[in-house]
Amino acid sequence: MSRVVTLKLNDQDMSGQEDETILDVARDHNVAIPTLCQVSGLSSVGACRLCLVEVTGVSKLLPACTTFVTEGMEVFTDSERLRKYRRMTVEMLFAEGNHICSICVENGHCELQNLAISMGIDHIRLPYFYPKRSVDASHQRFALDSNRCILCTRCVRVCDEIEGAHTWDVMGRGIQSRVITDMNQPWGDSETCTSCGKCVQTCPTGALFEKGKAVGEMSKRYAFLSYLAQMREGRK
Numbered sequence: 758m759s760r761v762v763t764l765k766l767n768d769q770d771m772s773g774q775e776d777e778t779i780l781d782v783a784r785d786h787n788v789a790i791p792t793l794c795q796v797s798g799l800s801s802v803g804a805c806r807l808c809l810v811e812v813t814g815v816s817k818l819l820p821a822c823t824t825f826v827t828e829g830m831e832v833f834t835d836s837e838r839l840r841k842y843r844r845m846t847v848e849m850l851f852a853e854g855n856h857i858c859s860i861c862v863e864n865g866h867c868e869l870q871n872l873a874i875s876m877g878i879d880h881i882r883l884p885y886f887y888p889k890r891s892v893d894a895s896h897q898r899f900a901l902d903s904n905r906c907i908l909c910t911r912c913v914r915v916c917d918e919i920e921g922a923h924t925w926d927v928m929g930r931g932i933q934s935r936v937i938t939d940m941n942q943p944w945g946d947s948e949t950c951t952s953c954g955k956c957v958q959t960c961p962t963g964a965l966f967e968k969g970k971a972v973g974e975m976s977k978r979y980a981f982l983s984y985l986a987q988m989r990e991g992r993k
């Protein structure tokens with residue numbers, strides 16, 4: 758049985774369970790922390806670094822989604838330093854892909870776009886990479902536009918942890934990293950894909966989308982993930 762711990766979040770006394778992360782406790786107390794890779798119902802991997810917070814006594818910033826709360830911890834979720842890092846992280850995501858929101862199927866529903874708007878980002882201060890990336894439209898119902906992929910690995914985790922198909926994976930290193938299906942075959946040739954569409958619904962951007970859907974129809978729905986996870990744990 759997990760123990761109750763007390764901590765300070767933005768100078769407010771709070772309590773949480775020792776198996777909860779800073780993000781869990783913050784959400785329980787309606788304290789907003791920006792996230793992109795984390796989704797309730799899937800494992801947390803700390804990929805996007807948007808949820809970084811300051812913890813007293815720790816010189817580096819820590820990801821709230823993978824850092825567990827401890828007794829007496831003092832956490833700050835909003836500061837000039839954090840706003841600077843978060844803005845830079847979002848700008849880097851835009852600079853390293855090819856995001857043209859006005860012609861994107863996810864325009865108006867995209868979590869990356871929404872984050873940029875909430876941070877007041879109206880231009881990118883970094884040089885654009887303009888990488889040459891592919892589009893895989895070989896699947897009968899879905900498509901992957903790698904130009905809009907931010908490598909959050911939500912698709913990889915939902916396919917593995919919820920659907921159990923493990924069709925998606927990440928190939929390559931650094932700037933060359935990209936998501937692939939099976940052994941880097943076209944998605945339409947995949948023998949493991951069940952065409953359930955969970956990856957499409959869980960993708961935070963327009964990288965994965967359903968063919969034939971108009972912009973207004975492409976809002977993603979993944980609330981079912983935390984429900985499935987709770988049912989598996991035997992909780993209501």
Ligand code: SF4
Nearest residue numbers: 856858861867962963
């Ligand atoms: S994925 Fe989001 S940020 Fe990228 S082009 Fe589409 S709407 Fe814009």
Ligand code: SF4
Nearest residue numbers: 906907909910912960
């Ligand atoms: S395809 Fe979508 S869900 Fe998968 S890693 Fe890229 S952005 Fe994330």
Ligand code: FES
Nearest residue numbers: 803805806808822
């Ligand atoms: S939400 Fe914590 S690192 Fe992405």
